Amino acid sequence: MTAGRRVVLAAMAGGLLAGCAGPNKGTDASAASPGSSQTGPAPVPSRATAPASGAATGPTVTRARIVARYGHSVPHSWGFDAPGVVHSLPRARNEIALTFDACGGRGGSGFDRDLIDFLRKRQVPATLFLNSRWIDENPAEFHRLAGEPQFEIANHGTRHLPLSVSGRSAYGIPGTRSAGEVYDEVAGNRAKLTRLLGAPPRFFRSGTAYCDDVASHIVRDLGERFASFSVNGDGGATFTHRQVHETVAAAPGGSIVICHMNHPEGGTAEGIASAVPQLLATGHRFVRLSDAFPA
DSSP states (O other): OOOHHHHHHHHHSSGGGGTTTTGGGGGGOOEEEEEEOOOOOOOOOOOOOOOOOOOOOSSOOOOOHHHHTTTOOOOOOOOOOTTBBBOOSSTTTTTTEEEEEEEGGGGGGOOOOHHHHHHHTTOOEEEEEHHHHHHHHHHHHHHHTTOTTTTEEEEEEEEOBBBBSOOEETTEEEEOOOOOHHHHHHHHHHHHHHHHHHHOOSSOOGGOOOOOOOOOOOOOHHEEEEBSOOOSTTTTTOOOHHHHHHHHOOOTTTTTTESSSSOOOOSSOOOOOOOOOHHHHTTOOOHHHHSSSOO
């Protein structure tokens, strides 16, 4: 799918990728820093994977190092298409990656049990992008999800902010304002997930999925890969079940589908439950992002 088509899909949603963001998201001071004490479930048995290709595998990449390297960098792009961002699967044929965001905070810390139970019952693999605050609000659900091999846990940020080094906004949500704040947004939840999972996450998606090219490089330096999307499956958890079905069922092979798992009141679960059998019947198969992008 072309970059233009991705933008059209986002525009059709009327900015609804920000639907789980909540008001004044950028001013939430409750987020923990990478070194702060955080509560949560005990570590689950590790399903560790090797670090992503190109990831720093030596000494820890510090905030000071990121600021020194990128503190004066000027971004040249903004949106879904920064260099290095993953939009589709490398083996386009018949594979589709279902990805589900859990945004947390005032924008929604719910848990769509019907959706997850359907995926469990049908053994459909998926990549789950979990925000730090959602994890804190749902420790039991996180612990179970993290122990199920069909689900891959990925990083959805510490405060659910658009990822910018210059404070750019997306859908009215102020983004991070510097290289240091990009580090905080990525590394805060990365530290939490590493502690809980026993291994670091391989993929990152920012709040709203927006980033600039400098921020994308920072994500990579921190050992993760920025994952965007090619199909906006549920319009920020605002689509009806019929809209979800029509959008997801039409996804071509190679798609990365973005939906949400933190709004059980929405149409996502019912739409996915009707679209998945249709896609399977037409020869498609579902994969986690790590299956499509092996380390």
